Amino acid sequence: MRIGELSARAGVSVRALRYYEEQDLLTSTRSGSGQRHYTESAVERVVFLQRMYAAGLSSRTIAELLPCVESPSEETSDAALARMAEERDRLSAHIADLIRTRDSLDALMAVNRAHRETLRTA
């Protein structure tokens, strides 16, 4: 498929796809005229990239994890696997932090609601 279709199917802009390629996160074959062509698997690759970005990883970090994604059937480098474990832990800590934040928001809302109740029944 061409870049427009991939863009539509993966839900990201054409510009973003070119950017991913520039960052060595996505590859494409080129037609004689220079247009990019992608395989079906590119869709899930892009979805994966989106996930990683959402998890707060940078392009460079994602690139370091790619060996684990691209060739789970080959010998993946220790470094890549270790990096993945590291990012997983960082993500886990971040999740815990966000949950604490959500709890404090809940507490704040409860206080405000309670006070309103007080005002209403006064």
Place this chain on the structure above:
Amino acid sequence: MRIGELSARAGVSVRALRYYEEQDLLTSTRSGSGQRHYTESAVERVVFLQRMYAAGLSSRTIAELLPCVESPSEETSDAALARMAEERDRLSAHIADLIRTRDSLDALMAVNRAHRETLRTA
């Protein structure tokens, strides 16, 4: 206390504190010579701001929530409370998304580890 002490106690840069004030997220009284002075409560205010930033909220959004934080003892505007609930839900969705991402990372690591085991015992 002056800005340097608040900076040290809250663990953020002096520049960040001035920026918060510029964004109407933090107030200070000024001495005759123009230096900022803060009360003890400023420390927890700054910690709260850090939490919100970590949760992905922008300065503008945080400012919209502040009425709920500043005056839980006054009549908080419906808008602010609604905005808070909205952000809480957004945060909740984001957390769920991150957990899914973590799960997929775990799965990826498991596959890689399993394959290594296969290679080792082959």
Place this chain on the structure above:
DNA sequence: CTTGACCCTCACGTAGACGTCAGGTTTTAG
């Protein structure tokens, strides 16, 4: 009274993931 640590206000610099416009080629529908 001077030195050094701390504070002030501009105001430009930064990084990351794209958005967007320019200027030109290619593909597709009719």
Place this chain on the structure above:
DNA sequence: CTAAAACCTGACGTCTACGTGAGGGTCAAG
């Protein structure tokens, strides 16, 4: 065959939460 739609390569613009000097007051210590 032609016009619109889609694609290409630069390359500058954008937004956010600060970093980083520049140039200059202020305050406690000696």
